[in-house]
Amino acid sequence: MIGMEFIAEIRRRHFVGGESVSAIARDLQLSRPTVRKALTALEEPAYKRRHQPCPKLDDFRARLERWLDVEYRLPRRQRRTARRLFEGLQAEGYRGSYDPVQRFVKRWKASRASSPGVAQAFVPLAFPPGETCQFDWSREAVELGGIPQTVKLAHFRLAYSRQMFLVAYPREAQEMVFDAHIRAFAFYGGVPARLVYDNLKAVVDTIFAGKERQFNRRFLALANHYLFEPVACTPESGWEKGQVENQVGNVREWLFTPCPKFAGLAQLNAWLETRCRELAARPHPTAESRAVADCFAEERPLLRPVTASFDGYVENSMRVSSTCLVQADCNRYSVPAEWAGQVVSTRLTADTLRVVADGQLLAEHARCFGRGQMVCNPWHYLPVLEKKPGALRHGAPFREWELPAAIRVVRDRLLRHPKGDKAFVEALLLAREAGFDRLEVACELTLKSGVVTGPVLLNTLRRLAEPARPRRLEGVPAPALRLEPVADCGRYDSLREVRHAH
Known part of the structure; x- marks a missing residue:
């Protein structure tokens, strides 16, 4: 790119001095196309940078925008910087550099500030009782057993009563999604007609145009069991389930600031369930004269009753090793020795692993969430x-x-x-x-x-181990003969008189 001084000299030498394009290019050591472009330029050319593609960030754009949208509602001091957001994406599996994240955050903030004083407009929504529930995940910092950890928090929120339910897991996997729904329906005492989700992989396999989705087959088994309709939001449109998005920020402020401490995950979940009941005493956001608990008491009879619990496992087939082990989720678990070398099915739930074959349960272990661990039952x-x-x-x-x-x-x-x-x-x-x-x-x-x-x-x-001998019956008199035989030893003397033939 040449400066305005070169453009003025080129135009003056050509239009005033009459020099040719080739002579000017040769003298100034420029290409002829550059000289021709300068002859038509009236202003200094500005460098216009094209949109730079960020393929590694594409899979995380929706999540990053959701974070920014949630934190935009928080006080400025509680918002994360672009560097902290980059570290959060790295924890979620992002392997790109920091610059694309910084540019994305900068463009997002510029779009929000482009119309100062004008907020994005929405239509107020009203949901009938028992119809809609919204679901989302969040990452929260806790201390379990004296060790700082990051847990995945499953959020449920009934759209009519605003009753929420929270449950924490070590990670965000499909079997955790199943277990969270089972716990939520047990807490609510019923099932709503519709559940609204992001396009998370545990729920949606393929996104088509509009609202068309190809849902995960195993997740559809859960929906068919409880007879609710799954609805997936439009990508990068977190406002379609704004209640639970807003709940994420509130829960972080109410329950996880400062960092809570518990002995284990079970104690944390018990505390979360208790806090969900206690927070229901707060006023309803739209019906301020009523509490959330009062609206939930009105909504609860309209939920579909749960007739049977869903067996929320994720199944995989594999061959048992020669050391009588199967691998599941980066850990190894033992199987009875007679099944070494044979194909079995492993069923992972949120807290257990079951090994099944030929319709029978071969082994069951408490699930480990570390890596490279070996769980063995010596009897196997x-x-x-x-x-x-x-x-x-x-x-x-x-x-x-x-x-x-x-x-x-x-x-x-x-x-x-x-x-x-x-x-x-x-x-x-x-x-x-x-x-x-x-x-x-x-x-x-x-x-x-x-x-x-x-x-x-x-x-x-x-x-x-010897079986017990039967007890001897005592106190029962022996049967007596009414006519006892008379002893006659002379009968034996008659045998001596018998003659035997030789």
């Missing part, structure tokens, strides 16, 4: 121990096996002797049929005897 490996008893000493499933004190002492003493591991494995095999409580009693009796060996332990356990 008992058939392997029957063939390889030496694995009892160093097997990972048995190293941290929490056993009663008596069983642990007997095990440690038996492992000091040759083939003691085999004897303890035989005791475990007997306990599988006789019961773990009897094994504990057998170990206690073995310790009292002072002789801790495999045969003594097995003998004690077999005696405990």
Whole structure:
């Protein structure tokens, strides 16, 4: 780009001096197209930057705009800067640079300030009772067990009564969405006719023109079970569910400022449910003479009753490894040894993992939310121990096996002797049929005897597992004969007179 001084000289040399375009370009070391462009220019050319594409930010534009829209309603001191918004997007999975986020925030703020004194206009809405409920997620900072963490908070809000429900989860996954709906419908005591969502992946698979959506098939199973109509908002139009969007900012101010502290997630959710009931005593936003709880009492009978709870799991098929493990959500869980190498189904819920095959439940574990953890049930490996008893000493499933004190002492003493591991494995095999409580009693009796060996332990356990003998009936008189036979020993003398043929 050339300056105005060059443009004036070029026009003067051509129009006044009569020099050709080629001569001017050669003398000023410019291209001929540049010289021709300068001849037609009357003002200094301004550099117009084209719109710069930001492909990595495209998937996060709606979320970033929603954050900006929510924080625009907050006091200026409580709004996040572009740098803080960039860090929030990084926590959500954004892998781009900071500059596109900064430019987007700058353009968004400029669009809001382009018409000073003129606010965006909306039509006031009125919802009939029992019809509409709005749903959204938010990220909140808490301290659980002394560790600062970020939890995902599921927000529900009945549009008529403004009754809200909150529940926290470690992450924003589909099984968490299912569990949040189950808890919300139980809290409300019924199901509304419509639920309004963002276009989150757990709900919407594909966005078409207008309001057309291809909903997730598993989510449709939830909607069909509770018979509510799912409605997805227009992208980047958070005002279509403005009540719950506004609730996100209010809840952060009311409940999460300052940062709350709890022993665990269960205690946090119990506190949130209590606070939802307490906050219902606030005045209704439109009917100020009534409380939210009064409007909810009017709306509750119009909700559809819940006849049966939905089994909100996400299912995947996989093959059991040779170490009797299946992987789910970056962690490994044990399966009974007889299913090693076979295909099973894992069903993830918000707090459990179930392993199912051939219509039967094979294993159930409490779900872990870390990474690289291994959750094992030692009883799943008992058939392997029957063939390889030496694995009892160093097997990972048995190293941290929490056993009663008596069983642990007997095990440690038996492992000091040759083939003691085999004897303890035989005791475990007997306990599988006789019961773990009897094994504990057998170990206690073995310790009292002072002789801790495999045969003594097995003998004690077999005696405990032996079925009880029937009691002897006492006090019942034996039947008496009315005519007792007379003893006649002479009959035997007649046998001596019998002659035998030879």
